[in-house]
Amino acid sequence: MRLVALGLMSGTSLDGVDAALIETDGEEISRRFEGLTLPYAPELRAALRALLERVSMGGGWADDPALEALTLRHVEAVQTLCGRYPELVVDVVGFHGQTLLHAPDRRITVQAGDALLLSRATGLPVVHDFRADDVAAGGQGAPLAPLYHAALLRGHPGPVGVLNLGGVANVTLIGSSGAVHACDTGPGNALLDDWVMRRTGRPYDENGALAAAGIVRDDLVERLLSDPFFALPPPKSLDRLTFARALDAVAGLSAADGAATLAAFTVEAVARTILPERPRCWFVCGGGRRNATLMDGLRARLGVAVEPVEAIGWDGDSLEAECFGFLAVRSLRGLPLSLPGTTGVSSPSTGGRLSCAGPVPPRWMQ
Ligand SMILES: Nc1ncnc2c1ncn2[C@@H]1O[C@H](COP(=O)(O)OP(=O)(O)OP(=O)(O)O)[C@@H](O)[C@H]1O
Ligand SMILES: CC(=O)N[C@H]1[C@@H]2OC[C@@H](O2)[C@@H](O)[C@@H]1O[C@H](C)C(=O)O
Numbered sequence: 001m002r003l004v005a006l007g008l009m010s011g012t013s014l015d016g017v018d019a020a021l022i023e024t025d026g027e028e029i030s031r032r033f034e035g036l037t038l039p040y041a042p043e044l045r046a047a048l049r050a051l052l053e054r055v056s057m058g059g060g061w062a063d064d065p066a067l068e069a070l071t072l073r074h075v076e077a078v079q080t081l082c083g084r085y086p087e088l089v090v091d092v093v094g095f096h097g098q099t100l101l102h103a104p105d106r107r108i109t110v111q112a113g114d115a116l117l118l119s120r121a122t123g124l125p126v127v128h129d130f131r132a133d134d135v136a137a138g139g140q141g142a143p144l145a146p147l148y149h150a151a152l153l154r155g156h157p158g159p160v161g162v163l164n165l166g167g168v169a170n171v172t173l174i175g176s177s178g179a180v181h182a183c184d185t186g187p188g189n190a191l192l193d194d195w196v197m198r199r200t201g202r203p204y205d206e207n208g209a210l211a212a213a214g215i216v217r218d219d220l221v222e223r224l225l226s227d228p229f230f231a232l233p234p235p236k237s238l239d240r241l242t243f244a245r246a247l248d249a250v251a252g253l254s255a256a257d258g259a260a261t262l263a264a265f266t267v268e269a270v271a272r273t274i275l276p277e278r279p280r281c282w283f284v285c286g287g288g289r290r291n292a293t294l295m296d297g298l299r300a301r302l303g304v305a306v307e308p309v310e311a312i313g314w315d316g317d318s319l320e321a322e323c324f325g326f327l328a329v330r331s332l333r334g335l336p337l338s339l340p341g342t343t344g345v346s347s348p349s350t351g352g353r354l355s356c357a358g359p360v361p362p363r364w365m366q
Contacts, residue, residue, distance in 0.1 A: 002030055003091035003332075003363065006081060006124070007325030008074050010098045010113075012167030012190055012240040013287065014048050015203070016040045019077040020321035021085060026329040029151060033085060035318030038077045044069050048098060055100045056241050061112055070098055071114040075121040082122075091361050093118065094328030094352075095128040096320075102131075102142065102239040109141045115355035125356040127328035132351065134338045139345030142237040143170040146182040146342040147330070148323035150174055152314065161279030162309070163298075164320070165189060165288025168238050169266060172342075173275050181276055182342040183234030186269025187243050189288045192262045195247055199255035205263075208293025214260030220249050221264045225272065233274045235344035260293070267297035281305040285316035328352065332364065 002025050010017045020035030040048070047066035055061050074095065082090060095118055097111030115128040131141035149162045149172040162172040167190035173181045189204060196205045205211055224246050229236065246265065250258040266288070281304055288294050289308040299306045309316045327337050331352030338349045 001025060001363070003329050004088050005092050005094055005325030005329050006078060006090050007094040007321040007323060007328065008077060009096045009320040009324055010070070010074070011320065012099060013193060014040065014045050014052075014167070015287070017074055017077045018318060018321040019081045020315075020318040020325060021081060021088065021090070022322050022325045024326050024329050026326065026333045026335050027151065028154075029326065032315070032322060033088075035315060035321055036077065036081055036084075037317060038073055038080065040073065044073065052100050052240065055110065056239070061100055061110065067112050067114060068117070070112070071117050072121075074113065074118055078118070078122045078124070089363070090124055091363055092328045092332060093122065093124045093126045094324035094326070095126050096130065096324045097128055099240065102237065104135050104140045104237060107135055109135045115353070116357060119355045120357035123358055125354060125360065127331045127352045127354055129353045130324065130327055130331070130337060130351050134343050134345050134349040134351055137345050137349050139338055139343035139349060140235050140237040141343060143172070143182050143184060143342065144327060144337055145170070145320060145323045146172040146180050147337065147339070148319075148326045150180045151326065159277040159279045161275075161282040163270060163282055163284045164286040165266070165284060165291070165294060166286040166320070167193070167240055169270060169288070171270065171273060171275070173277065173279060175277050180339060180341050181234055183236045183273065184238040185273045186230065186238070187246070187262070187266050188286060189266075189291070190240055191243060191246050192259060192266070194244070195250065195258050195262055196255075198247070199258065204287070205259050205291060205293075208263060208291035210256050211259035211263040211291075211293040214254065214256030214258070216264040217250070217253065217257060217261045220261050221268055224249060224265050225268060230269060230272055235342060237343070263291070263293045263297060266294060267301055270298060271301040279304065281307070283307055283309045283312055283314070285309045285314065285319045287317070289316050
């Protein structure tokens, strides 16, 4: 049974919510529609950032007013996107929620947001809490996009790499046998964003221009890469704040040299990721594909074709949101969301919870 699923992703960059619509049976993707991004207002971004830091220091989050504002922005995203496709009947929403904390070694992962409020306000069933079961079963709980990448790449000869340059960076390798391997690689844009905000007041390094004007401090890159995380083989995953201290390492540098050094850190972390096969090409999604310094650095370092995912007809801004629509349908069907090769879970793990404020759509019953 094919369902129309609306996926929502608010990533670690804290820049806004991406929404996308796909039609899928949870295995094949029959249609994809143009998605949208609703940026967070600066106050919401700041409130979420403060909350994230409080939670990382052991604070609670349940009653924080930022979470209602976050959910209401997701409601707006659903309503705006549905308004663009009045002919579509949406069967289910896949709501990732805002990751506030990710510590799989302590069996904790927190994706915050009020799924019942979202369901009530939109009149749609909502699948959420995608990572918890994997983490409870001993997996990393991330990345979850690999099964979506694999579904999109079915029939495409491997080995192929998909790299997401979001706040944190993660890779999917589809091997020559079709086996799927994945992990977070290190920072994506989050450190660079924080640095650029601190030193220039701008939210990110537009097209990587600031980094391009700087000189990389290789000694600092090596020091940053000496963190034991980088010597670990996959699967492995990260919290947005895992490498926040890297900002102290570059604190004495000019704005441009700091940006160049942090960009090189992102690139080198990808290049040193231990994968069972070397991809013959890479497709890049996430906002970092618009950063020419990162893309040129990856091309130079990986030595094979590195293209934005648009080269194969995907939408690099909507891919993760599409993924959570896909996973919502897989969750309804009881199909796995993760595999030993993607999160390290001991056997394929199902996941996701359903919040439904109204009647179950009749199409689910067919
Ligand atoms: N034109 C641009 N030039 C350079 N960088 C850009 C540009 N546009 C977006 N970015 C970067 O992309 C980031 C947003 O990326 P994206 O939306 O993929 O992140 P996310 O979904 O929050 O992350 P994650 O995948 O970690 O959950 C911005 O914070 C910025 O650093
Ligand atoms: C815990 C969490 O939210 N992780 C995110 C984050 O953002 C990028 C990277 O770290 C990835 O592991 C994951 O998101 C994508 C969508 C994933 O699960 O594939």
